Amino acid sequence: MIATVGYFEPWWIQIIKAIVIFAVGLQLVPVVLLAERKLLGRFQSRYGPNRVGPYGAMQPLADILKLLTKEQFRPTTSIGFLFALAPIISILTAVAAFAIIPFGNTQDIFGTKVGLYGIDVSIGPLYVFAFGGVAFYGIMLGGWSSGSKYSFLGAMRGAAQLISYEVSQGLALVGVVITAQTLSLTGIVTAQKGMWYVVPQLFGFLIFLVASFAETNRAPFDLTEADAELVGGYNTEFGGGRFASYYFAEYLNVIVVSGIVTTVFLGGWLLPFGIHPPGWVDPFVVLFKMSLITFLFIWVRATLPRLRYDQLMSFGWKVLLPLATLNTLITAIVVVATH
Amino acid sequence: MSAVLFFIAAIGAITGAVGVVVLRNPFYSVLALVGHLVSLSVLFLLLRAEFVAAVQVVVYAGAVMVLYVFVVAYVGGEGERIGERLHGTASGTGAALRLGGAVLGGAVLVELLIALLGTGLEAVDSYGAGYSPGPRTYGTPAYIGKLLLTRFLLAFEVASFLLLIAAVGAVVLARRRGGLGEEDPDADRFTPLDLLRPPGSGTTAEGVGRRTG
Numbered sequence: 001m002i003a004t005v006g007y008f009e010p011w012w013i014q015i016i017k018a019i020v021i022f023a024v025g026l027q028l029v030p031v032v033l034l035a036e037r038k039l040l041g042r043f044q045s046r047y048g049p050n051r052v053g054p055y056g057a058m059q060p061l062a063d064i065l066k067l068l069t070k071e072q073f074r075p076t077t078s079i080g081f082l083f084a085l086a087p088i089i090s091i092l093t094a095v096a097a098f099a100i101i102p103f104g105n106t107q108d109i110f111g112t113k114v115g116l117y118g119i120d121v122s123i124g125p126l127y128v129f130a131f132g133g134v135a136f137y138g139i140m141l142g143g144w145s146s147g148s149k150y151s152f153l154g155a156m157r158g159a160a161q162l163i164s165y166e167v168s169q170g171l172a173l174v175g176v177v178i179t180a181q182t183l184s185l186t187g188i189v190t191a192q193k194g195m196w197y198v199v200p201q202l203f204g205f206l207i208f209l210v211a212s213f214a215e216t217n218r219a220p221f222d223l224t225e226a227d228a229e230l231v232g233g234y235n236t237e238f239g240g241g242r243f244a245s246y247y248f249a250e251y252l253n254v255i256v257v258s259g260i261v262t263t264v265f266l267g268g269w270l271l272p273f274g275i276h277p278p279g280w281v282d283p284f285v286v287l288f289k290m291s292l293i294t295f296l297f298i299w300v301r302a303t304l305p306r307l308r309y310d311q312l313m314s315f316g317w318k319v320l321l322p323l324a325t326l327n328t329l330i331t332a333i334v335v336v337a338t339h
Numbered sequence: 340m341s342a343v344l345f346f347i348a349a350i351g352a353i354t355g356a357v358g359v360v361v362l363r364n365p366f367y368s369v370l371a372l373v374g375h376l377v378s379l380s381v382l383f384l385l386l387r388a389e390f391v392a393a394v395q396v397v398v399y400a401g402a403v404m405v406l407y408v409f410v411v412a413y414v415g416g417e418g419e420r421i422g423e424r425l426h427g428t429a430s431g432t433g434a435a436l437r438l439g440g441a442v443l444g445g446a447v448l449v450e451l452l453i454a455l456l457g458t459g460l461e462a463v464d465s466y467g468a469g470y471s472p473g474p475r476t477y478g479t480p481a482y483i484g485k486l487l488l489t490r491f492l493l494a495f496e497v498a499s500f501l502l503l504i505a506a507v508g509a510v511v512l513a514r515r516r517g518g519l520g521e522e523d524p525d526a527d528r529f530t531p532l533d534l535l536r537p538p539g540s541g542t543t544a545e546g547v548g549r550r551t552g
Contacts, residue, residue, distance in 0.1 A: 122390075122479045122480065123390055126390070126393040126394070130397050133401020133402065141370075162405070
C-alpha cells in the first residue's frame with residue numbers, strides 16, 4: 001500500500017534520486033519545447049522548425065545556446081536584486097514540485113529498495129500547492145521589479161489569476177482524496193487498481209484540467225503574457241538566461257501538471273485490463289500518459305482563442321468554483337453513503 | 340543537520356519579522372513578511388508538523404500575502420506618509436498613534452509571555468515527537484483532521500463562521516461603490532449592431548457591463 005520506503009532510504013540514494021530527477025526534468029523540457037513547435041506548425045498548416053538537425057530536432061539546442069550566450073541587460077528603472085531573484089524562484093519551485101511525481105512503485109534495484117519518486121510526502125498534493133503558491137512570487141516580483149507598465153500589468157493579472165484558479169484546482173483534488181482516503185500520491189495510484197479515477201471523478205478531472213490551464217498560464221488563459229496586448233507580459237524586460245529560466249519553468253510546470261493528472265486521475269503507472277508488466281516498464285507508462293496530457297495542452301493552445309480578462313475572472317469564480325464545490329459535496333455524500 | 344536547518348530558519352524568521360517593522364518601503368515590508376512566514380513553515384517541518392507547514396505556505400504565503408502584494412503594488416509609494424503621520428508632522432495625530440502602538444505592542448508582549456511561561460518552557464529540555472511514518476501519527480493530515488472534527492469542532496466552526504461574516508462584510512462594503520455602467524453616458528446607447536450580435540459574444544462593451552442587445 002503506502003510505499004514502504006520514504007524517509008528511511010539511505011542518504012546516497014536520495015542524492016542520486018535528486019540528480020536523476022533534475023536530469024530527467026532538464027531533458028523533458030527541450031522535448032516538450034520541440035513537440036510544441038512542431039505540433040503548432042502542423043495545427044496551423046505549416047512545417048514548424050525543420051532546419052537545425054534532422055527534422056529540426058536540434059532546434060531546442062540552438063534556442064538554448066542562443067539564449068545563454070545573449071547579453072544580460074536590465075532596464076534602468078528595474079530593481080536589481082529582485083530582477084535577478086525572480087527567475088530563480090520560478091525555476092526552483094518548478095523543479096521542486098517535479099520531485100513529488102511518482103514514476104513507479106518501490107523497486108528492488110541491486111538489493112536496495114528504491115521508490116521511483118523524489119519523495120512520498122504524507123501531505124501529497126498540498127506539497128505541490130505550497131510550491132505553486134511560492135511560484136507566484138517568481139512572476140509577481142519579475143513583473144514588478146522590471147519597472148515597466150506591460151510587465152506590471154502582466155504580473156498583476158498573473159496574481160489575480162493564480163489565486164482565483166488555485167481554489168478550484170484544490171477543490172477538484174479533494175474529491176479524489178476523499179475517494180482514495182489518502183493524501184500520499186503513491187497511495188492514490190494504488191487505490192486506482194480497480195478503476196482509474198477519471199471515470200468516477202470525471203467532473204473533478206475536467207475541473208482540474210481547466211484550472212491547470214490557468215495555473216500554468218497556458219492558452220486560452222495566458223493573460224499574463226498576452227502578446228497581443230502586453231508585448232510579453234511579466235517577462236517583457238527579461239532576456240538571455242533569465243528569460244530562459246522563465247521559459248524553462250513554464251514548460252516544467254506543464255510537465256508537472258501532466259504528471260499530477262496522470263497520477264491522480266489516470267492511474268499513474270497502472271495499465272488497464274489487469275496487465276502487469278515488470279517494474280522497469282512503470283516509468284515509461286507514466287511518461288506515455290504524461291505525453292498525452294502535454295499533447296492536450298498543445299492542442300488546446302492551437303485551438304482556442306485567448307479569453308478576455310473579465311471573462312477569465314467570472315468563469316473562475318462563477319462557474320468553476322461552484323462546480324468544484326458541488327463535485328466535492330456529492331463525492332463526500334456518495335462516499336459516506338456507500339461505506 | 341536539523342540543528343543547522345533550525346538556526347537558518349530561526350534567523351530567517353527573526354530577520355523577516357524585524358524587516359517588516361524596519362523597512363520603509365511597504366512592498367519590501369510585505370516581502371519580508373513572506374520570508375518570515377516561509378521560515379516559520381520550515382520550523383513547523385522540523386517539529387514534524389508537515390500539514391501545518393504546508394498550510395502555512397499555501398494559505399499565508401500563497402494566498403493572504405499575494406493579496407497584500409497585490410494591494411501594495413497598486414497603491415505603492417505610501418511609505419513616506421506613514422512615517423510623517425508617526426512623527427506628527429502631517430497632523431496632530433502622531434503622539435496618539437505612537438501611544439496606541441506602544442499599548443498594543445505591550446499587550447502582545449504580555450500575551451506571548453503568558454503563553455511562553457505557561458507551556459513553552461516545559462518543552463525546552465525535551466525532544467519533539469518521534470517520527471514514525473503512517474497515516475494516523477502526529478502532525479499528519481489525518482491526525483489533524485480527526486482533532487478538528489472531534490475535540491476542536493466548536494472552535495473550528497466558530498472560526499469558519501467568523502471568516503464567513505468577514506467575507507460577506509467585504510462584499511457588502513465593495514458593493515456600495517458605483518459600478519462602471521452608472522456614470523457612463525454611453526451606457527444606454529443602442530446600435531443596430533447589438534441586434535445582429537448574439538449576447539455573450541465577448542465584446543468589450545459586455546466586458547464593462549454595458550447592455551448586450
